Amino acid sequence: MNTQYTDSKIRRFTIFKRLLNYEHLSYQQLSEEYFVSRSSIANDISYIKKQFAKEDLSLTFDNSGTFFNGNEIQVQKLMKRVILQREEVMDIDNLLMNQIANVFHEAIEKREIDIPESHIENIVLSIYLIIFRSKQGYTIKLDGKNQLGRLFFEFDKYPIVYDLLKEVEKCGIYHFSTDEAQHLTYLIVGSGLRFFLKDEKIPFSFRDRIAILIQKVSEGLRVNLTQDNRLEEDLVVHLYQLFLRTDAQTTIVNPLISEIKQTYPSLFGVVWFALSDFCKPYQINLSDDEVGFVAIHFQAAVERLKKKNKILFVCPNGIGTSSYVSAKIRRILPDINSIETVSTSKLKSMDLSDVDFIISTVMISEQRKPVVTISPMVTSKDMKKIMNYYIDLIIYNEQKITEKFEFSYETRELIGKDIIFGNFSTKKDALDYLFKRQDFSDELLKEDFISSVWEREKLQSTYFDNGFAVPHGNPAFVEKTAISILILDKAIPWGNQMVDVIVLLLIREEDVEKVEPVMNLIMQGIEDKEWFISKMMEVRE
Structure with a gap:
């Protein structure tokens, strides 16, 4: 009896890999091979089905058992997700992986191509899986239905991508087929689009749809983001390259997806709803990981709209002291929009509606806003007191966003x-x-x-x-x-x-x-x- 298969994690991923090799597996067969009950195998298959569902894929069942009736691109997509989730049970040829990574890093540095590190990891892993699976007898075949590729660009405009792949070939690592090279072209161009589009204009029709997307999200959030040029440019590039990645059927795992959903539930929901309309003409289905990345762009725009904190500084000791204290406060709180200095007498008649809190060098009577009392010399202890209150204020405001929903x-x-x-x-x-x-x-x-x-x-x-x-x-x-x-x-x-x-x-x-x-x-x-x-x-x- 092989005791390693009594470990459910090892057994599940062994079955997972066998399914990715297109085996037909029955519950009875697996139960006998791994010396566990059929109910244990049923739990394993249930877990594996959830892994497939994350990529909108499913297993098939017939008289021969359970099997995956998909293509090699989908298989590699599934393998990539599991590896990016840092599952230790997936066997990796680290020597081959490091060899590919070193060659690719050198190639893009030599050509000064700007590709984010997370995307480089994705590309290197994609190249690795093509080579690894090819050695096992499984190769990628394109079906010629890549609509987005024909819409967005022609491959012969990007010889530099082929140059990058040639660097891998020159090292004797692997020789890519035409289909494999085309598949990787989608992926590489879709990962470093800002570099590749220096001389290439994005279609106006695509920009128009981005504007409509921003309008819909703005209406859903009841916040006007339509004048944010940075948001528009970021979304144009992000969604353009997202579509190229989608055509390559590649996976990007978003490590922050759980936090995004928990911290910004309304935003995530509205963006998901708007993207379902946006993607309809292109006939693509976005994962939660991809929706989360787009939501981050919108949240950044929302943050840019927020008013920065305003502090009222009460100081009866003259201009010199007030300037000194204001300068110190600005140094420790650089994100403050304004620090207004007032006298104790003026404070009584002021409108404090847009003030977040008050800092004072003297004791003042009870106010509608919180008061932090410090010494005129602003000691280290005073600076800590101000910073701690400011941090508490930010945390309080963020917590208000994530409080349980109350019905209007x-x-x-x-x-x-x-x-x-x-x-x-x-x-x-x-x-x-x-x-x-x-x-x-x-x-x-x-x-x-x-x-x-x-x-x-x-x-x-x-x-x-x-x-x-x-x-x-x-x-x-x-x-x-x-x-x-x-x-x-x-x-x-x-x-x-x-x-x-x-x-x-x-x-x-x-x-x-x-x-x-x-x-x-x-x-x-x-x-x-x-x-x-x-x-x-x-x-x-």
């Missing part, structure tokens, strides 16, 4: 009218039931809306996370904004995932701002489903 009257009215607890066996049955509950004055309009929902589901799954799905259709076919929430007794298949909470959105174009509180609610529900269900029971009419 408007949101309660919007969702409370159609919350259903039910039991359905298929996605079609569940959606058909929700469609029948919607009021339309025109049956043709209703049919158009229903068709638009199914069309979206066909192009891109509306599965969100933790059993939540958010189907939605074309706003042009919506007469009245409405939301239907169906909570199922038992989860049902939804593409490659299982769903037990369905939130059907009917949002008119002019009501996009109503998306933000709903997406915030959904994100909180993903974090804590029991809380979500209890809230739904509370507000249900």
Whole structure:
């Protein structure tokens, strides 16, 4: 008996690798080979299915057993995710990996190509997997359906990419086929786009769609980000190269995705909703990792809009002392927008609505704003006191963002009218039931809306996370904004995932701002489903 396979982690990844080698495996066969129960094997396969689902892929079952009916690009995509998640059980040829990394680093440094370090890791790993799998007899074959590549660029415009790959070939590491070189071209250009697009203009049509995306997110967040030129340029480059990576079917793992969802749930939800419309013409499905990267660009823009902190400095000791203290405060708090110096008498009649806190060299009577009392010489102890209060202020403001969602009257009215607890066996049955509950004055309009929902589901799954799905259709076919929430007794298949909470959105174009509180609610529900269900029971009419 091989005792290493009693370790579930080792066993799972051994089965995972066998499936990636296109083996057909039955539960009984695996149970006998690894000397464990069929229920243990069932748990292993369940875990593996979740790994596949992260890339929107699934396993197939027939009389011969369980197997993966996919292509080599998808196999390498799955392997890359597991390796990037730092799973120690995946065997890596470190000598080959380091050899590729050294050659590639030298090549891009020599040509002064600017590619982020995280993307270099992704490229090196992609090259490694092509070589590693080829040695095992598995090679990449392109199917000629790369629509985005034909839309965005022609490969012969980028001979420098082939030069980079030639550096690997010259070292005797490997010789790339035409398909492999083309696949890696998508990936490399999509990772260092700012360099490659120096003499190449991004289509105006793409820029126009970026502007529409920013407008939709602005409306959803109720914050005007449309004048932020930096946001527009960052999104143009990021999404342009994202589409190239998508065409290469490559994976970028976002190490901050959990923190992004927890810290900025509304933002993530609104960006996810807006991107589903943005990506529809390109027929691509974005992972949560990719949505998280885009959300970071929007959060950076939101931060740029925020007013910086304002401090009021109360000092009765003259201009010299006040200038000295102000200079010291600015040195330890460089992000302060303004430090206004006032006398104790003027303080009594001032409007303090835009003041964050007060620093004073004298004791002052109780104020509506917090007061930090220091000495006129601003000692080290005083500086620590100011900094500690400032840090507490920032943390408090951030915590307010992540507090549990509380319903506004408007949101309660919007969702409370159609919350259903039910039991359905298929996605079609569940959606058909929700469609029948919607009021339309025109049956043709209703049919158009229903068709638009199914069309979206066909192009891109509306599965969100933790059993939540958010189907939605074309706003042009919506007469009245409405939301239907169906909570199922038992989860049902939804593409490659299982769903037990369905939130059907009917949002008119002019009501996009109503998306933000709903997406915030959904994100909180993903974090804590029991809380979500209890809230739904509370507000249900």
